[in-house]
Amino acid sequence: MLTDVRQIASLSLLLCLVLLGVMALPPNSATARPLTIATGVSYPLVSSHTKQGFLDSLAKEAFQRAGIDVLVDVLPPKRVLVSANQGAVDGCLLRIEGLEKYYPNLVPIPETTINSQFVAYTTSYTHPITTWDDLNGLSVAYINGWKIFENNIKNSNMVDKLRDPLQMFKMLNRGRINVALYERWQGLHVSQMVGVENLKVHMPPLVEMKMFMYLHKKHQHLAPKVAAALKEIKADGTYQKLYDQILKPLHLD
Numbered sequence: 001m002l003t004d005v006r007q008i009a010s011l012s013l014l015l016c017l018v019l020l021g022v023m024a025l026p027p028n029s030a031t032a033r034p035l036t037i038a039t040g041v042s043y044p045l046v047s048s049h050t051k052q053g054f055l056d057s058l059a060k061e062a063f064q065r066a067g068i069d070v071l072v073d074v075l076p077p078k079r080v081l082v083s084a085n086q087g088a089v090d091g092c093l094l095r096i097e098g099l100e101k102y103y104p105n106l107v108p109i110p111e112t113t114i115n116s117q118f119v120a121y122t123t124s125y126t127h128p129i130t131t132w133d134d135l136n137g138l139s140v141a142y143i144n145g146w147k148i149f150e151n152n153i154k155n156s157n158m159v160d161k162l163r164d165p166l167q168m169f170k171m172l173n174r175g176r177i178n179v180a181l182y183e184r185w186q187g188l189h190v191s192q193m194v195g196v197e198n199l200k201v202h203m204p205p206l207v208e209m210k211m212f213m214y215l216h217k218k219h220q221h222l223a224p225k226v227a228a229a230l231k232e233i234k235a236d237g238t239y240q241k242l243y244d245q246i247l248k249p250l251h252l253d
Contacts, residue, residue, distance in 0.1 A: 034069035035219065038084055039093035040077030042165075044189050044246050045114075046093065054185070054246040055093055055113060058230075059213065061238060065229035068222060077145060081106075084216060091215040099214060107220040109213040111227040117184040117205035118148050121169070121191065125178045129202040135179060141168045142181040148207055149181045169194040181206075188250040201252060 037059060039046050047053035056072040063070035072093060075083060084092040085103040092106070094113065100106050120129035129135060132152045141160040142149040153159060158177075162168045165182060172180045173196045180187070184205065191199050215223055233239050 034071045035063070035090040035215075035222075036071045036073050037091045037093050037213065038073050038075045038080045038089040040075060040080045041094055041183070042074070042186055042189075044185050044250060045183075046072060046074060052246070054242055057242055057246070058113060058233070058239070059093060061233055061242075062226050062229040065232065066222065066225040068226070084214060087216045087218065089216075090219055091213060093213055094211050095214055096209050097212055099212075103214075105217050106214040107217050107223055109215060109223045109226045109230070111212070111230040112210045113213055113230070114211050116209050116211050118181065118207045118209075119184045119187065119205045120202040121172060121180040121182065121187055121196075122178060122200050122202065123172060123196065123198045124175065126200065129179065130204055130206065132206065138178040139176075140179045140181060141171060141177045143168065146181075152206075153181075165190045166194060169196055172196060185247055185250060188252070192250070199252065 039055070041055070043053050045053050045055045047056060059070060059072055073089060075089075080089075080092050081095070081099075081103055083089045085105045087105065094116070097108070100108060120135070122129065125138065127134070132154070135153060135156050138156055139158040139160075140153060140156045141162055142153075143165060144161040144163055150161075160168075160171070160177060162171075165186065168177075168180050168182070169187075169191050171177045172191075173194055182190070184201065188201070213226070215226075
């Protein structure tokens with residue numbers, strides 16, 4: 001009987017120690033669920049299949065160095081900010097500076113991930129397009145919901161707002177529009193998929209913007225750790241290595 005009591009007491013003590021150990025674990029230890037960071041962009045910046053786009057690879061490396069497991073989830077662009085602000089996902093991957101003014105539940109990770117370049121693509125039209133006024137009188141297409149273009153195009157002869165970038169670059173290749181407007185790296189990838197002939201990317205870009213990752217405010221204590229990891233990645237050459245492997249091959253000769 002005494003032996004049974006001692007065994008029960010020992011088991012109770014062991015259980016208490018285990019519970020105390022679990023409670024002492026940091027909130028983002030290996031036992032915690034991975035954070036989910038949402039995005040609406042596509043390859044080569046993000047790959048929903050191989051997870052080897054530039055930004056999802058960068059995010060995975062940065063969070064891993066900060067001791068945090070992370071998953072990158074590709075959602076429709078309009079859902080990303082709403083889901084992140086509501087806490088349905090834990091953050092968003094690629095957004096402009098100052099977003100917290102409009103989405104108060106989001107906290108920026110204070111280190112840039114990439115400078116997004118919004119550019120004009122043409123085939124037969126060869127005059128420079130580096131300002132919004134250069135689009136005057138031209139037939140232009142861009143993806144519906146991209147406010148950077150919607151808010152700046154005023155005097156084009158014809159504007160097509162499309163849902164599918166593949167369709168847009170097919171229209172460009174067939175001469176149905178003069179100009180396709182898109183983000184530089186995604187546009188280069190899609191144009192290669194379509195096989196656009198005589199493609200010209202007009203540089204410098206119409207707009208270039210610093211981009212950041214954001215976390216829901218419940219994870220704001222992690223932002224400095226991930227920012228420090230991003231700085232380290234840039235300093236030790238990992239950032240350049242990812243660029244050379246994923247983005248550089250898309251450069252036009």
